[in-house]
Amino acid sequence: MHLVAAIQMISGPDVQANLDQAAPLIAQAAQAGAKLVLLPECFAAFGNRSLKEIGEAECSGQQPITRFLSRQASKHGIWLIGGSIPLPRAAGKKPMACCLVFDDQGQQVARYDKLHLFDVEVEDNHRSYRESKDYGYGDAIVCVDTPVGRVGLSICYDVRFPELYVALRQAGAELIVVPSAFTAVTGAAHWEVLLRARAIETQCYILAANQGGLHPGGRETFGRSCLVDPWGEVMDSLTTGEGVLCQSIDHDHLNTIRARMPVDRHRRLVPAQAIVAAAKESD
Numbered sequence: 213m214h215l216v217a218a219i220q221m222i223s224g225p226d227v228q229a230n231l232d233q234a235a236p237l238i239a240q241a242a243q244a245g246a247k248l249v250l251l252p253e254c255f256a257a258f259g260n261r262s263l264k265e266i267g268e269a270e271c272s273g274q275q276p277i278t279r280f281l282s283r284q285a286s287k288h289g290i291w292l293i294g295g296s297i298p299l300p301r302a303a304g305k306k307p308m309a310c311c312l313v314f315d316d317q318g319q320q321v322a323r324y325d326k327l328h329l330f331d332v333e334v335e336d337n338h339r340s341y342r343e344s345k346d347y348g349y350g351d352a353i354v355c356v357d358t359p360v361g362r363v364g365l366s367i368c369y370d371v372r373f374p375e376l377y378v379a380l381r382q383a384g385a386e387l388i389v390v391p392s393a394f395t396a397v398t399g400a401a402h403w404e405v406l407l408r409a410r411a412i413e414t415q416c417y418i419l420a421a422n423q424g425g426l427h428p429g430g431r432e433t434f435g436r437s438c439l440v441d442p443w444g445e446v447m448d449s450l451t452t453g454e455g456v457l458c459q460s461i462d463h464d465h466l467n468t469i470r471a472r473m474p475v476d477r478h479r480r481l482v483p484a485q486a487i488v489a490a491a492k493e494s495d
């Protein structure tokens with residue numbers, strides 16, 4: 213049994229205020245015994261006009277957010293996953309929506325750049341989201357070995373693309389994290405069912421840390437951070453507002469489910485020529 217935690221926040225554009233909001237929640241998770249703690253997407257900067265400046269500061273000597281994550285991880289002796297921050301791959305380049313992983317010594321051990329950017333029209337006050345204006349596209353899948361097992365990294369909108377999660381499972385993931393800033397409207401429709409589906413398909417634990425509430429500027433996020441087990445059961449979830457969810461993951465339970473229903477061994481690729489043949493037949 214390993215304790216893991218998801219932190220739910222209501223972040224705004226003030227980086228220092230967000231870090232001040234996160235610090236006591238991280239401490240609470242560590243005090244509860246969590247070995248791995250997940251922060252939500254955009255935990256340090258939400259709704260900012262210029263993400264480029266924030267990313268540049270992380271490439272300079274200052275690195276306010278990266279250093280915060282490293283210090284918090286080593287101070288509490290936890291593995292800390294910084295949901296997402298704007299971080300270019302090199303100074304002067306466009307930032308990526310980047311998830312950083314720090315070990316319990318405060319060393320950065322992994323980086324994942326969000327693959328699927330949220331360029332979507334949502335029916336809440338007719339909002340348009342255009343993440344690709346601010347961020348570049350990631351191009352790699354990333355797993356990292358931690359004391360709670362092999363962890364696959366993903367971010368928010370990624371959860372709608374099951375092939376990423378199958379690839380993470382094939383890369384050995386046992387726990388997949390989904391730091392998020394899921395909108396209130398799309399969350400009410402799809403949040404839980406998507407997370408449960410990804411857990412069932414991959415037979416992994418899914419740990420999702422969401423933003424949850426009304427943000428400065430009027431955007432509303434769904435909350436309901438949760439842990440889903442490899443059978444698809446929601447083991448625990450928050451409502452809205454700031455909070456910490458702390459739950460255990462059990463490798464024996466995961467291995468039993470995988471042994472009884474070995475979907476990964478049964479997976480067959482649908483041959484492209486079969487699709488063509490079916491289309492011809494209906495002509």
Ligand SMILES: NC(=O)CCC(=O)C(=O)O
Binds near residue numbers: 368398
């Ligand atoms: N920041 C995001 O990726 C939002 C994703 C979301 O709300 C969705 O419905 O998908």
